[in-house]
Amino acid sequence: MTGQEVAGLEVSGLGFSYGAKRALNDVSFCVAQGDFCALLGPNGAGKSTLFALLTRLFTTSEGQVRVMGHDMARAPRQALARIGVVFQQPTLDLDLSVRRNLRYFAALHGLAGREANIRIDAALERMGMAQRADEIARDLNGGHRRRTEIARALVHRPAVLLLDEPTVGLDAEARRAITEHVHGLCAEDGLTALWATHLTDEVWPDDRLVILHRGEIRADGIAREIIGKQTLTDRFLDLTGVTA
Known part of the structure; x- marks a missing residue:
């Protein structure tokens, strides 16, 4: 992303609690226009809470969300108009x-x-x-x-596509086909995608990867660089202590 280019999605210092239970704590990451970003985390990591904040189903005074430069809190209509959403539950x-x-x-x-x-x-x-x-x-x-x-x-x-566990309940071939389709949207149409999953085989080596666990970012970068000489499953286990 150049110094003049606006990020597709920018999350800064985001926090959220359910009463006394902390769901997200100081979550920050930025996805450039045209990037496919895998948000990888075990069940209960905070992925769905994050998506609820990104789509304004929930609101918070902690942190900031910007979509194509539009502040979600100050200009929600402009921000939401640039988002497409695929929720985990069929609709x-x-x-x-x-x-x-x-x-x-x-x-x-x-x-x-x-x-x-x-x-x-x-x-x-x-x-x-x-x-x-x-x-x-x-x-x-x-x-x-x-x-x-x-x-x-x-x-x-939309400029940004949010997908919350979009392959839940699908067989391996269907999961592969849909993952490939969304990667194609990013590469060919310049769409920015945030793909939430708990399945390591849906992450490609050149994907942007954010690993979320217990409401906090545990890793953020290019998948192959985060993995190093390990498999992604092993690296994920090291960072979260949870099997993939």
Whole structure:
């Protein structure tokens, strides 16, 4: 990232507590535009709490979140407009077709008519779902439902894509395919992606890697440099004391 380029996502000194329980403590990291950043942590590390703060489901007075230079606290509409989100829990309307799920989301962002159709077609094509546009979501397998959710998150052309455990419940082939698709979005479209996972095999050697454990950053850098001569699983275990 050059000195003049605005970061895709910047988190500074973020903290959050559930009553007396500390969930995040002084969390800071920065993801450059076009980077794929894996947020790796065991269950209970604070990943979902962090995502709740990044999407303004939760708010905090501790620290700052900036999306493409927009402060989440001071300019939430501008920041949120530049974010696409895929939550851990499925959120498709299973009784609607793939296209109608995306059309409803487009309407929420003020998109309609020809412009909405163009964006929907492009998002479905990008995620390999164009041929399934008229299928009912209930009839899709898990991998295709996830692809549909990612396509939906791209309809309003966000600069930053947040994915919270997006491959939960999917088989190895579906996980691999979706991981490759999101890497392609970063490399080809310049999208900034934050991919939360507890699975070490979803992290590529050249990925930006942030390891979170017990609400604190344990490592931050390029995956291959953090790993060194170890496997990522062994390095993850060393840093967290938790099996991957």
